[in-house]
Amino acid sequence: MDLKEMLLDVKNGNIEIDEALKKLRNLPFEDIEYAKVDHHRSIRNGYPEVIYGEGKTDEQIAGIMEKMMEKGSNILVTRINKKTYDYLKKIYPNIQYEELARIIKVENKNIQNVGKGKILVLTGGTCDIPVADEAYHTAKFLGNDVERIYDVGVAGIHRLFNNMEKIMSARVIIAVAGMEGALPSVVGGLVDVPVIAVPTSVGYGANFKGLSSLLTMLNSCASGISVVNIDNGFGAGYLASMINKL
Known part of the structure; x- marks a missing residue:
């Protein structure tokens, strides 16, 4: 959920103000000790945060993905080996893996063609x-x-x-x-x-x-x-x- 969606939910009475304030605390970024997950990246840059996998543990990648999943973000993880993919697949069955590119993709929202050519x-x-x-x-x-x-x-x-x-x-x-x-x-x-x-x-x-x-x-x-x-x-x-x- 982004800021616009939250404000709309408050306006329509779908969410209490106290609950909205609680969620707002984690909107800009969410601190999970080993990472600060940037939930506002798509608002500023047009695209969600991309996870660089190399150098991170399997558990750290899974933890960052979990927070992005909770927001319904599309997720791209680069530099992922097959062993890490096998680990993540057990947690998130809907992930896609491009083995040559070493990329994991999760499409939680329909990806629209934004390119002009x-x-x-x-x-x-x-x-x-x-x-x-x-x-x-x-x-x-x-x-x-x-x-x-x-x-x-x-x-x-x-x-x-x-x-x-x-x-x-x-x-x-x-x-x-x-x-x-x-x-x-x-x-x-x-x-x-x-x-x-x-x-x-x-x-x-x-x-x-x-x-x-x-x-x-x-x-x-x-x-x-x-x-x-x-x-x-x-x-x-x-x-x-x-x-x-x-």
Whole structure:
């Protein structure tokens, strides 16, 4: 329940004022010792709080989810392994798991399409798919029409050109690449829409776990490219959704 719903319930006599005041104390955020669950995130930012799973215990994730469930929020949890999913599935049978993306989704409310156009996710290679899938499922969960075209890197650039009709129809493009990270620069020189570049940690030794592709993308001479951090598919999907809503 958000503030508007609560005020409406008070007005209609569905809830006593004392009970409303009690609930109001937990509306901005709820302190559960190890986390402060931000229930007002959707009012301020347009989307509910997203739970970053890596580094949290299974019990901590379950506790945060419980508080969000009580508010009827849609829930997205990133960086979740199969073992944690199996643990959470026993508590919340309605959760969905995207194993490659390592994402858990809970749809307590119907997700409406808020995007004005299509978001397209591209990868340089097959090894980039886990990061690209994180971007794909994030953007889709946030209410967008999203499409994927994988393994169209510059080592076989004819594969990219073979998909130009789809590429030109997108409103926002997410280009995910490791190795030398050249894909976003090529795409940025072909389209008139924002390109979000995502460097991945895929590559041999001198790749420095994604640093080389990150630097390539930051130094791109193509206009209209923004760059997120290494392997940050979630950040790319979230940003693409914000752009697509404008």
